[in-house]
Amino acid sequence: MGGETLQSAPWETFIVCLLLLIAPVVASPRRTRLWRVGALVATLALALFTADGRVAYAAVAIGAVLHAFSAAPRSVTGAAVLTVSAALSLAAAAAIGQGTLTAAFVISCLAIALRSGLLPLHVGAASMCERVPLVQTEQLSSMIALVFVHLRFVDHHEGAAALGPWLVTYGAGAAIAAALLTIVQRDLRGFYRGTTSMHAGMLLAALGTASLGNFGAALLVAVSMGLALGGLGMMITSLEERVGPVGFAGPGGRGVTFPRLAVLFAFFGGAGVGMPGTSSFVADDLLLHTLWMASPIATITVILSSALVAVATLVTLSKVFLGRATPSLAPDLGIRERLVAVALVVLLVTLGVVPGVLLYPADEFLSGVPPGME
Amino acid sequence: MIDTVHLGLALAIIGPFVGSLVVGLTVVLGDNHPTESLTTRAVGAGLGLSILGGILVLASLWGLWGPPVQGDVAFGDWLRIDDYVIPLVLLVDPLSVTIALYAAVLTALVARFSRTYLHKEPGFVRFFGLLGFFATGTQLVAFSGALELFFAGWEVIGIASALFIGYFHERDEPIRSSIRAFSTYRLADAGLLIATVTTFELLGSARFSALLEANTLPPIESTLLALMFLLSAMGKSAQLPFSSWLPRAMEGPTPSSALFYGAVSIHAGLFLLLRVWPVFAVAPAARAAGVAVGLATAIYAASAARVHPDAKGALAHATLAQVGLILAEICMGWTTLALTHLVCHALLRLGQFLKAPNTIHDTHRVGHDSHGPSWLERASPHLAARVYAASLHRLRLDDRIDAAFAPVLGLARALDSTDRWLRRVVALDRSPS
Numbered sequence: 001m002g003g004e005t006l007q008s009a010p011w012e013t014f015i016v017c018l019l020l021l022i023a024p025v026v027a028s029p030r031r032t033r034l035w036r037v038g039a040l041v042a043t044l045a046l047a048l049f050t051a052d053g054r055v056a057y058a059a060v061a062i063g064a065v066l067h068a069f070s071a072a073p074r075s076v077t078g079a080a081v082l083t084v085s086a087a088l089s090l091a092a093a094a095a096i097g098q099g100t101l102t103a104a105f106v107i108s109c110l111a112i113a114l115r116s117g118l119l120p121l122h123v124g125a126a127s128m129c130e131r132v133p134l135v136q137t138e139q140l141s142s143m144i145a146l147v148f149v150h151l152r153f154v155d156h157h158e159g160a161a162a163l164g165p166w167l168v169t170y171g172a173g174a175a176i177a178a179a180l181l182t183i184v185q186r187d188l189r190g191f192y193r194g195t196t197s198m199h200a201g202m203l204l205a206a207l208g209t210a211s212l213g214n215f216g217a218a219l220l221v222a223v224s225m226g227l228a229l230g231g232l233g234m235m236i237t238s239l240e241e242r243v244g245p246v247g248f249a250g251p252g253g254r255g256v257t258f259p260r261l262a263v264l265f266a267f268f269g270g271a272g273v274g275m276p277g278t279s280s281f282v283a284d285d286l287l288l289h290t291l292w293m294a295s296p297i298a299t300i301t302v303i304l305s306s307a308l309v310a311v312a313t314l315v316t317l318s319k320v321f322l323g324r325a326t327p328s329l330a331p332d333l334g335i336r337e338r339l340v341a342v343a344l345v346v347l348l349v350t351l352g353v354v355p356g357v358l359l360y361p362a363d364e365f366l367s368g369v370p371p372g373m374e
Numbered sequence: 375m376i377d378t379v380h381l382g383l384a385l386a387i388i389g390p391f392v393g394s395l396v397v398g399l400t401v402v403l404g405d406n407h408p409t410e411s412l413t414t415r416a417v418g419a420g421l422g423l424s425i426l427g428g429i430l431v432l433a434s435l436w437g438l439w440g441p442p443v444q445g446d447v448a449f450g451d452w453l454r455i456d457d458y459v460i461p462l463v464l465l466v467d468p469l470s471v472t473i474a475l476y477a478a479v480l481t482a483l484v485a486r487f488s489r490t491y492l493h494k495e496p497g498f499v500r501f502f503g504l505l506g507f508f509a510t511g512t513q514l515v516a517f518s519g520a521l522e523l524f525f526a527g528w529e530v531i532g533i534a535s536a537l538f539i540g541y542f543h544e545r546d547e548p549i550r551s552s553i554r555a556f557s558t559y560r561l562a563d564a565g566l567l568i569a570t571v572t573t574f575e576l577l578g579s580a581r582f583s584a585l586l587e588a589n590t591l592p593p594i595e596s597t598l599l600a601l602m603f604l605l606s607a608m609g610k611s612a613q614l615p616f617s618s619w620l621p622r623a624m625e626g627p628t629p630s631s632a633l634f635y636g637a638v639s640i641h642a643g644l645f646l647l648l649r650v651w652p653v654f655a656v657a658p659a660a661r662a663a664g665v666a667v668g669l670a671t672a673i674y675a676a677s678a679a680r681v682h683p684d685a686k687g688a689l690a691h692a693t694l695a696q697v698g699l700i701l702a703e704i705c706m707g708w709t710t711l712a713l714t715h716l717v718c719h720a721l722l723r724l725g726q727f728l729k730a731p732n733t734i735h736d737t738h739r740v741g742h743d744s745h746g747p748s749w750l751e752r753a754s755p756h757l758a759a760r761v762y763a764a765s766l767h768r769l770r771l772d773d774r775i776d777a778a779f780a781p782v783l784g785l786a787r788a789l790d791s792t793d794r795w796l797r798r799v800v801a802l803d804r805s806p807s
């Protein structure tokens with residue numbers, strides 16, 4: 001490892017975020033303004049590579065505002081929450097400047113909670129899941145960057161360690177509540193909304209364990225969440241572009257008409273609940289081990305949450321894609337959509353088979369106290 | 375230089391996965407649906423490699439090429455963060471090789487049978503893709519040397535099983551049955567996951583070899599650990615009170631019923647118990663619970679099998695009765711007898727399940743075997759009638775489980791109402807989505 005590894009950590013995270021950011025752009029190029037994508041890439045690079053916490057949080061804030069512009073036409077709530085998250089990021093930057101790291105830590109956690117859709121702060125993320133799932137996919141990329149910045153700059157002090165167990169307990173509670181919500185949803189968007197909130201709970205619990213010293217695990221949880229939910233969001237968008245909003249009460253049977261969409265939806269859905277062979281499996285396993293050290297009850301709660309969402313995923317898959325075939329003139333996934341989805345699949349599988357590619361450098365890099373923050 | 379045992383283990387696990395991957399990528403990336411010929415060749419080659427791998431491992435175990443190999447075979451670490459390690463370690467011993475080879479051969483036989491049986495079925499490609507996926511899971515379970523790897527294979531088997539049950543998805547019942555089976559699996563799997571985490575924390579490693587130190591644990595810890603393993607095994611092997619998914623699983627195509635619920639998957643829970651035997655050896659209370667569950671399941675399933683109105687359902691219950699007995703044997707410490715019973719029973723049931731579609735034809739040819747009243751009917755007609763009714767209704771297990779979960783669903787609906795209210799109050803969006 002050593003010095004060379006320390007330098008590589010932001011690169012791996014940047015590649016993941018970049019792929020997640022450009023995936024919707026490649027799949028649906030007509031929706032996107034290129035200058036905005038370029039600006040988002042620049043903010044990602046700045047957030048991940050700078051050694052100054054204030055600059056990193058400012059870059060994340062600019063990214064959130066850019067996402068808010070994309071969300072605004074169809075999801076005012078999403079845009080508003082992204083703007084609030086941007087303001088919180090700036091507040092975190094200011095707190096770092098004043099040396100009040102505990103305040104920065106709390107504010108940063110709030111910003112992450114808003115972006116990830118943690119109950120009950122999930123209104124913005126829920127609105128984006130329902131109205132602009134592609135923007136939700138895009139913003140997951142900069143949420144990963146926000147988690148990276150959080151782990152790097154505001155998570156290395158006694159205040160964070162003292163708050164860690166609280167985050168674990170709250171995160172596990174939010175995860176089980178969201179999992180319960182997910183199993184009673186009656187449409188595809190509701191399922192996506194609930195799943196997103198369940199992952200947000202797991203992410204907060206992971207951040208709690210990070211405060212106790214498990215930095216790599218938290219980043220891997222964020223990355224796996226981003227990739228799985230991003231893929232799921234893209235598949236939902238592709239399906240709804242073809243058949244309109246999908247409820248569970250109506251006819252299913254779309255798997256015959258859209259077999260590729262069905263296969264990829266099943267894959268991303270499985271990846272979201274720790275399917276073996278994907279990075280989520282390793283992330284969940286690592287999270288459970290680190291959670292156990294903080295709270296065995298929280299560990300069992302998270303295990304049950306994941307089990308409930310796994311069942312909800314199979315129910316959703318069966319309601320949407322299985323059943324007597326529903327005829328449709330719309331084509332299955334196009335070549336762009338397929339290529340992007342396969343790229344996400346490859347990344348999820350690569351990180352599942354050789355998680356060390358991201359985990360080792362990230363853990364070493366994030367465990368070190370950044371310059372000027374001692 | 376890769377030695378024989380490493381090569382054999384890699385082929386056994388990766389072979390069927392590559393076969394499935396080829397089929398899956400052809401579906402996703404290709405412009406045309408893969409043909410039956412391509413599908414069977416790809417998956418068949420993978421299964422063939424798996425058998426070859428198993429034979430190489432057996433040869434290494436017997437020492438045919440060089441010194442005999444037994445115990446952990448390391449492939450490095452899957453993950454290592456500070457003192458937390460997920461070892462990429464496989465285990466070569468008579469138990470693992472027996473189970474792996476028997477699963478690989480039976481899966482290949484079922485694949486050959488299915489090639490004709492499912493010819494021109496709309497889900498032909500899906501069936502074979504899943505078969506390779508399942509074979510990967512069974513090999514991983516059989517050879518894994520650590521609980522994390524075991525859990526990965528265990529999950530793969532569960533996913534494949536649920537998807538096979540829902541194979542005829544044009545009808546509602548197979549889909550409902552698939553969800554029921556998967557829900558049972560996932561909830562029971564929580565036991566294995568908790569046991570995996572606990573084992574690491576208590577013994578410093580989740581390798582099966584670390585379980586030999588289970589006798590150093592306080593009795594309460596070893597008992598709780600054993601109960602978690604037992605819970606998981608009960609879910610996978612459909613023991614009471616989780617038995618109701620098994621007859622529902624007969625909705626799947628006959629070859630998958632034969633492979634999963636006659637031969638391999640239904641016995642996976644028993645294999646888990648054989649694998650973690652050192653924990654049970656020092657947990658008499660958990661062993662007693664296992665004996666009670668096994669015998670109760672055997673009595674229930676034998677009664678249900680006698681009154682079940684369809685051939686596959688009756689066979690499923692007959693299988694369950696034997697699985698209950700094997701569970702009791704394991705928990706009584708008769709592990710060699712249990713392994714022999716398991717393998718012989720699996721072979722018998724596979725044949726019976728594959729022959730099940732011919733049952734009506736055979737019955738017409740051979741005639742019904744009518745028999746007089748049973749000993750119970752002679753001793754107490756009233757009790758016999760009650761047993762008959764209870765067996766016919768299968769103890770109303772589904773209804774009881776639904777009733778147990780009703781408060782959870784009620785809570786979920788209340789949360790959902792609160793959530794909708796909150797979003798309505800807070801949200802700024804006024805236009806329809």
